Amino acid sequence: MNTLPNPFRIAGVVEPPWFTDRADEVRRIRKTLARPPAKLLVYGERRMGKTSALHVARGQVERGGGAVVFADLSTASSPTDMANRLLGGASRALGRNWxxxxxDLAARLQVRLELTPDPVTGLAVPTVAASLRSRPEADQFESFVRVLDVLEGMAAARDARLGVILDEFQEIHRFGGEAAEWRLRGSVQTHQHLGYVLAGSDASLIRQMLGPGRAFYELFEPMHLGPIDPEHLTRWMDERMREHGAPCPGMGERSLAVAGERTRDVVRLARxxxxxxxxxxxxxxxxxxxxLARVVAEEDDRMRAVWYGLTGLQQNVLRAVAWNRAGLTAAETIERFGLGYGGTARNSAHALIKQGLLRKVESTVGYAFDSPFARAWVVGKALPDVGVLVAIDHL
Ligand SMILES: Nc1ncnc2c1ncn2[C@@H]1O[C@H](COP(=O)(O)OP(=O)(O)O)[C@@H](O)[C@H]1O
Ligand SMILES: [Mg+2]
Incomplete structure (x- = not known):
């Protein structure tokens, strides 16, 4: 029995040797961070590897003596939370050296800061006073932008250069719409000491945000982060298997075929x-x-929670999309899955897109699962309800 450690990692962000490829992307991110006032906007599907590439580039800049403020905005529930994420990233990057x-930060910001010791590093992490959360969103957003202005001022006073990463930045739009975009542009374009890298997952929203007439048009250089070259990824997976005492020719190719093109999904199946x-x-x-059966079993609790929250019609739409043979309006599909005529199935599909379960694709079915593992769960656990028996890895 092979007892070597698993060569594939999916928890958190990965660095080499668990991270492969992306040399061009990492180089562009690194250069932007190290060369203010450069500005780059990285966009691509979820689970493609954006955050990992950002971390690898940040590590390279830091090892070269540079400083990078990293703010993950993905969990923010208000612009105040975004300001706090930025303050946390700034204190991690600068707290020891400046x-x-x-x-200095408190004096320049002119808002009351609360200090909380970080249980891991022991550093005092500043956050804006909780009372800010009850103010209008535009006021809260103003504080977020103020933090960026203050970082610019502090860097200028020290004749220093700073990299700033805003991950899942499209949240800005969610809280403040186009007005927030313009407000952010107003400040960012004057910052000479900050190199900005923004990254986001909602490709269609981001394409709109970069379009003519919009605030970020021509201010940021766009960079799409798509799938890793399949040949490279296949070779890498097979090599990692061999190096860790589990040679398995064909595993890489089959994992890619079954898991699709999102890096995290492929690496999870390889793991x-x-x-x-x-x-x-x-x-x-x-x-x-x-x-695949192992991953589906790991996902069982989560998928059941999702499944119980759906309407019967939505469940049937998921079954029909998992079946993947004919469109939602085809007579055969309607009959087999009880979808009914008219636009009802399509409305359900749109609700499922909003929840992140499905996405639109160019195919006869017109929709696909966002996650190959969610699809395999439906194939394995819910298609038998309607008398359809298919192998979970049947594509
Ligand atoms: N270049 C890469 N090499 C190997 N694995 C990767 C790579 N990029 C991403 N991954 C895998 O995908 C997972 C999630 O990637 P992440 O960077 O969080 O994606 P995103 O930010 O686009 O949603 C990582 O934990 C890792 O398992
Ligand atoms: Mg990410």
């Missing part, structure tokens, strides 16, 4: 495949099927 960082291969590889296709 004398009287917090005092499960390595576990399956500890006792030997055998037939790669059967191995990856077992690995």
């Amino acid at each position: 004398t009287d960082f917090v005092g 499960a495949s390595f576990e399956e291969a500890r006792g030997g590889c055998g037939d790669a296709e059967a191995l990856v099927r077992d690995a």
Whole structure:
């Protein structure tokens, strides 16, 4: 039995040797961070590897002596939360090296800051007073932009250069719409000491935000982060398996075919495949099927919670899309899954897109699952309800 550590990681962000490829993307991000007032906007689907690429580039800049403020805006529920994320990232990057960082920050910001010791680093992390949350969103957003202005002022006073990363920045639009975009542009375009990298996942929203007549048009250089070259990824997976004592020719190719093109999905299936291969590889296709069953089992609690929250019609739409044979309006689909005529199934599909379960694609069915594992769960657990039996890795 092979007891070597699993060569694939999916928890959190990954760095080499768990991170592969993306040399051009990482170089462009690194250069932008290190060369203010450069500005780059990275966009691509979720789970493609944006955040990981940002972290790898940040690490390179920091090892070269530079400073990078990293703010993850993905969980923010208000512009105040975004300001706090930025303050946290700033204190991590600058708290130790800039004398009287917090005092200077508080004096320049002119808002009351609360200090909370970080249980891990022991550093005092500044946050804006909680009372700000009850103010109108535009006022709160003003504080967020103020923090950026203050960082620019502090960097200028020290003749320093700073990289600033705003991950999942499209939240800005969610809270403040186009007015917030213009407000942010107004400040950012004057910052000479900050190199900005914005990253976001909602590709269609971001394409709009970059369009003519919009605030970010021609201010940011756009960079699309698509799938890793499939040949490279296949080779990398097979090599990692071999180096870790579990050679399994064909595993990489099959994992990619089953998991689709999002890096995280592919690596997650490869991770499960390595576990399956500890006792030997055998037939790669059967191995990856077992690995898929393993991931589906891990997802069972989460998928059940999602499933129980859906209407019967939505569940049937998911079954029809998982079945993947004919469109939602085809007579065969309507009959088999009880979808009814008219636009009702399509309305359900749109609700499921909003929830992030489905996405629109160019195919006869017109929709696909966002996650290959959610699809496999529906195929394995919910298609039998309607008498359809299909192997979970049937594409
Ligand atoms: N270049 C890469 N090499 C290997 N694995 C990667 C790479 N990029 C992403 N991953 C895998 O995908 C996971 C999620 O990637 P992440 O950077 O969070 O994606 P995104 O920010 O686009 O949603 C990582 O934890 C890792 O398992
Ligand atoms: Mg991310």
